[in-house]
Amino acid sequence: MTPIPQRLFQGTLDALILQALRAGPRHGYDIAAWLEATSDAALSIEDGALYTALHKLEERGWIVAEWGISDKKKRARFYQLTPEGRRNLVTRVREWAAYVDAVDRILRPAGGVARPA
């Protein structure tokens, strides 16, 4: 089975950001808002940390940024996945599923609880 790398723990935020950009370009606030909304506010990420992660992903070449105009007609910096970022996102999701699967089997050994798909 797919091994679970150590970086998963540090890289979770990266994976979330990549996932947020899967559907198309978003600016920073949009990403923060989407993460909040999608997780039903369960995940509360500090905005500063989010931006630092964004810029580092950009440096790594997984996402690219571009100044554009927001739907409220303001100048905003939009982020978009690069092909490399997209490939990484796929890997991350697979790794995450394997991880959850493993943890799940350990934490709920005897139950009849349905596994997450």
Added chain:
Amino acid sequence: MSEPIWRRLRRLYGPDPRADVRDEFAFHLEERTEALMATGLSETEARARALERFGNLAEAEAACSGVGRRRVRRLRWGEMLGGLVQDFRYAAHGIRRAPGFALAAILTIALGIGGNTAVFSLLNALLLQPLDAADPDALVRVYTSEGRELRTPADRFGGSSYADYADFASSGLLAGLAAQMPFGTIVQLDGGTARFEARVVSENYFDVLGRRPAVGGWRPEAKRGRALEAIVSHDFWTTRLAGASDVLGRTLVVNGKLVQIAGVTGKEFAGVETSTVSLYFPFTSAPVLTGRPGILTDRGDRSLRLLGRLASGATAEAAERDLTAIMRTIAVESPSSNANRVVSVRHATSIVPLELAGDAILPTAALVFGATLAMLAIAGVNVAAVLLARTIRRRRELAVRLSLGASPVRLVRQLVSESVLLALAASVLVVLLLSYLTPIAARIGVPKSMQPEVDLTVLAYAIAMALGAGLLFALAPALITVRSDVVAALRAGEADSRPRARAQRVLVGAQLALSMLLLIISGALLQSLARQRSIDPGFVPAGLIVAELVDPAGVVDHARERAFTDVAVKRIAAIPGVTSVTVASMAPLTGDGMRSSIHIPEHAEAGGESPEIAAVTAAPDFFATLRIPIVRGRELTWTDGDTLAKVVVNASMARRYWGTRDPVGSVVELGGRGGTAAEVIGVAADARFYTLDQPPVPLYAIQRRARGGTTLVIRTDANRDVVLGMARAALTRSDIPLALASLRTMDDILESSLLVSRAITSTLMAIGALAVLLATIGLYGVVSYITAGRTKEFGIRLALGASRTSISRLVIGFGLRTTLISGVLGTAAGLGALRALDGMLLGARGSLAVVTAVWVALGTVTLVACTLPARRATAIPPASALRAE
């Protein structure tokens, strides 16, 4: 999909990452505040909450703009590198498209750079590399001479006597002063004898160099007893003594004397002499080993070379002043030998002293160096011409790209990278070739101390030459690109041919001028070589046979020499066809000979000192055998009794030291005042005794009936091969106490004395010929191009009734004009170079004959290069010419 984003990004990305980050955060906080206000918070509250959710704003800002700055930097590098890679890929493509041109270009450039670098590496080894010694900067060479204004460096920077050396060594400004004196040895080894270069050295020689022997060393004099001792070189130890571990204390027979081995030099020690020295002896053994009893006391015997180490803080100038003061004290005690002697101290910067290099090495090296540079330039011109043609063809495209905002720098870089790529490829070839340089030098017997090494300096030089050449060749095309008039280029129906024609003509002109320069110099060399061949040496070389013999057990054993002379002369004289035979210390043109002090009373009366003059020792019939006429008096004959030494002086010596008086009958003292008395019995005509290209020098022959030396000079009027064979048989019989080292005809000796001159001349001739070939191709190219461009004009002229002859005259006239201008420049440069060399190079001088010959050659070549294009121009029917675009 990502590609356009990258491009857009690159264009839009601002140069100030921090400002961008601030803008981004401001937008975020604004959005967040608005969203919070939408939930009912007041603006102040909402702003505070937004800031709180953001966390540490300053920290995030620093982190993000740090990332941004790094990326901007990388982008710039990336863009540059990407551009460079693209440039070189483009260049490589160009080279692949025209592989023949590339190959020719690479080969000619490699030849130019290679020859140039080889000369450079030789100069590097001889003149730039420090001596193989500890702290070589503190080493100085000490010279004495009869004055500072003497003409030749060899006279200005002369040797010292041992007595002078001993006095100099007391100088407080020298931490040490070593002396060495060269001499040849015959060493008896298992299975025969061999000659080895040796040095008598002062006992501190290795200490002053800071290169102690690896094994052993001089023993204190008291312990030496009566045995002679030697330190042998590491090479001698390994090759001649099989690297025996019990080498210390072993004995060798050197010049017939028993010598004990006291040490072996270090493995890495290459020596600081310009020859491969195998044996070192202490000065105490010099009188015995060299057969010169007065060597340690005679202040007139200046055979020593001194190498000193400056005391810390002392300068060469101060040392020279100090030694000059010491010399003055010596002069008071020994005025006859030292009154006018001056001292020079020079930094010992290289194996060949710079102060002595001016004589022969520098002019020759400078010439070959210059010639290879010229060849490189000529090869480069052809490369440049092709690049230029390519550029002009692409001129419209370039203009369009420039007008669309492409940076001219980038376009130029593309051009440059092609020529740099060619030059670099050539330099790889050069480095490959150079790696054979050291082994070749070793094989042809260049001493280890002078072998050129392909070190970092040499490599850096080769690469720098390649890069420099590459940049230079792209210069003309690049200038045209940058100066491109966009509008004109776009408007022109076809690429404007004028700039190309002009630039190409200038390039070809430069080529022709350089070829002319090379031809003039090599022509002058050729003429000087021919002159040397036709020089009357003053003796009659035809019919002379020279046999050199060596004493297997000692260079000076008078008894053995006497026995040899008696036996050999009788036996050779008995060979049918031999008309005359003599014995001498050397035959003409076979070496440097010796110089010896002579006291001339008539000269001393006029206030002159005992001069040092070239001398030979000779048996009777020396001048008769060489057929050097005796102009006054006579020479010794075999029928004379074996009395005191007699002297025959040559005309130059008689003129200089006796003036109008008759030297015959004068009694001179050999070896300086107080030396052996000898009577001048004759004056011989001048002859070129040492070199063919230099005028005769003052010379005297010391003649004794039964002793001349170990060289037999034989004159024959019979078949030389027969006589050679019989002489060989006669001289290898067991009752001859000497070993036959060589047996040659004088004609062979004359040819081999021209060997170096011939090598230099033929190298330059080859370079010159290649240059002319390249220039001819260049000229043909430019004339064809220009002729093709004027097809329409020629058609009109023909249609209007111009004759075909007038058209071809037009074309040929164009070529001839180009040659004329280049020819004048090249001739001036060539004659200027020859004048600057001032006959130092093989006596080469400019002459009308050479200039005429070169002009005729270049003129012919021009006609050949223009005839074909001219014929093509006139062959076109006017009607089709008029239609031509």
